[in-house]
Amino acid sequence: MRILLFSGKGGVGKTSVAAATGIHLAEMGKRTLVISVDPAHSLADSFDLGGALFHADTSEPLPVAERLFIQEVNINHEIKHYWNDISAYLTAVLRTSGLSGVQAEEMAIFPGMEELSAMMYVNQYRKGSEFDVMVLDCAPTAESLRFVSLPTTLDWYMKHIFGFQRSLLKAVRPLANRLTPVELPPDSYFRNIQSLFEKIEGIDTVLQDAALTSVRLVTNAEKMVLRETQRAFVYFSLNGLVVDAIVVNRLLPDEVQDSFFDGWRQAQRETLAEIEQYFAPVPVRKVPMFRDQVLGYERLRRLASALYDDGEDPSAISRSAPPFSFVREGEGYRVELDLPFTEKGEVGLFKKNDELVVQVGTVRRHIGLPTTMTELQPRKARLSGRKLVVELGGKQI
Ligand SMILES: Nc1ncnc2c1ncn2[C@@H]1O[C@H](COP(=O)(O)OP(=O)(O)O)[C@@H](O)[C@H]1O
Numbered sequence: 001m002r003i004l005l006f007s008g009k010g011g012v013g014k015t016s017v018a019a020a021t022g023i024h025l026a027e028m029g030k031r032t033l034v035i036s037v038d039p040a041h042s043l044a045d046s047f048d049l050g051g052a053l054f055h056a057d058t059s060e061p062l063p064v065a066e067r068l069f070i071q072e073v074n075i076n077h078e079i080k081h082y083w084n085d086i087s088a089y090l091t092a093v094l095r096t097s098g099l100s101g102v103q104a105e106e107m108a109i110f111p112g113m114e115e116l117s118a119m120m121y122v123n124q125y126r127k128g129s130e131f132d133v134m135v136l137d138c139a140p141t142a143e144s145l146r147f148v149s150l151p152t153t154l155d156w157y158m159k160h161i162f163g164f165q166r167s168l169l170k171a172v173r174p175l176a177n178r179l180t181p182v183e184l185p186p187d188s189y190f191r192n193i194q195s196l197f198e199k200i201e202g203i204d205t206v207l208q209d210a211a212l213t214s215v216r217l218v219t220n221a222e223k224m225v226l227r228e229t230q231r232a233f234v235y236f237s238l239n240g241l242v243v244d245a246i247v248v249n250r251l252l253p254d255e256v257q258d259s260f261f262d263g264w265r266q267a268q269r270e271t272l273a274e275i276e277q278y279f280a281p282v283p284v285r286k287v288p289m290f291r292d293q294v295l296g297y298e299r300l301r302r303l304a305s306a307l308y309d310d311g312e313d314p315s316a317i318s319r320s321a322p323p324f325s326f327v328r329e330g331e332g333y334r335v336e337l338d339l340p341f342t343e344k345g346e347v348g349l350f351k352k353n354d355e356l357v358v359q360v361g362t363v364r365r366h367i368g369l370p371t372t373m374t375e376l377q378p379r380k381a382r383l384s385g386r387k388l389v390v391e392l393g394g395k396q397i
């Protein structure tokens with residue numbers, strides 16, 4: 001099983017590139033599922049299937065060609081089947097705040113629910129044997145980062161808060177329900193959360209395993225898009241995922257000679273050079289802008305031939321160096337994290353119990369330390385080239 005995750009800024013061509021990759025894989029004989037992790041689904045539209053999936057009250061994979069399936073998570077279906085108790089409770093709470101039934105139901109679809117649902121499917125399929133490759137068409141960068149950091153966050157939540165909260169509530173509920181108009185969550189709410197946790201269990205390890213999962217960042221050769229791509233690269237690395245390709249989409253083809261586009265061509269050339277230099281040794285793939293929108297199987301297929309050579313396997317593993325490593329050094333250890341494009345002031349660092357917490361900008365990463373290292377303290381941290389190097393040593397600081 002291989003998982004290819006396509007992410008990038010809104011509108012750069014993630015869905016088109018993911019769909020084209022799916023077509024290429026299926027045509028070379030791999031049983032492939034392209035699954036949309038973007039709540040604003042456009043996968044079926046990309047295949048020009050009209051509202052085929054939108055109208056179906058199901059989240060089942062839909063066959064679109066031999067060995068090729070696509071799937072969009074239908075949130076209403078998911079709520080009915082998997083989020084019942086959570087949504088019933090949230091709806092009840094929202095109704096006591098004065099919202100009508102329908103409004104409350106709408107509001108009870110909270111951010112992350114769709115991504116989390118999609119992730120449960122990914123986890124289910126990777127344990128099964130229906131597919132050889134899963135291609136994830138992700139939401140714009142910020143949201144897909146939530147998607148990849150969710151499992152560890154939930155795991156952390158489970159470990160640190162969940163058990164405590166549950167037993168505390170058991171103790172105070174008989175009293176609290178008499179005093180407050182808003183009901184505290186019933187036990188079924190927690191059971192529901194627990195069963196969801198069980199469904200995504202282990203997915204974080206899967207996403208961080210370079211032999212299973214690779215991230216491909218789709219970008220355009222524009223300055224603002226490049227900045228976001230760099231941030232995405234850092235944040236994915238911080239979450240332990242390996243980015244093994246950058247896809248630069250919509251490059252002006254040479255046949256466009258109109259002087260109107262001279263400025264664009266110049267800017268694209270400069271930004272492309274910058275991209276190649278910045279991300280090296282990660283390979284950069286180039287896709288031209290086509291005459292038309294990339295809609296429907298045949299055009300997606302054309303995009304695939306611009307992206308991949310004949311017979312080239314997009315699911316091959318090309319880069320597997322983990323984004324962080326632990327190196328023994330005398331009495332202590334050195335932790336090295338791949339953090340290109342990061343400035344000194346952006347990095348925060350502290351140790352909490354058995355975790356090293358690294359913060360870049362607003363994103364935090366809890367790195368679980370091996371048991372041999374839990375007694376150690378961070379001594380020194382420095383940014384060196386593309387790496388953050390943290391030295392951990394004995395207790396005296
Ligand atoms: N190389 C390309 N040439 C021409 N149009 C493209 C190309 N790549 C994507 N498009 C078009 O750009 C629009 C946005 O692409 P899409 O794949 O939906 O982006 P995203 O998923 O990143 O939001 C779509 O209309 C798509 O057909």
Ligand SMILES: [Mg+2]
Nearest residue numbers: 014015038042
């Ligand atoms: Mg999209």
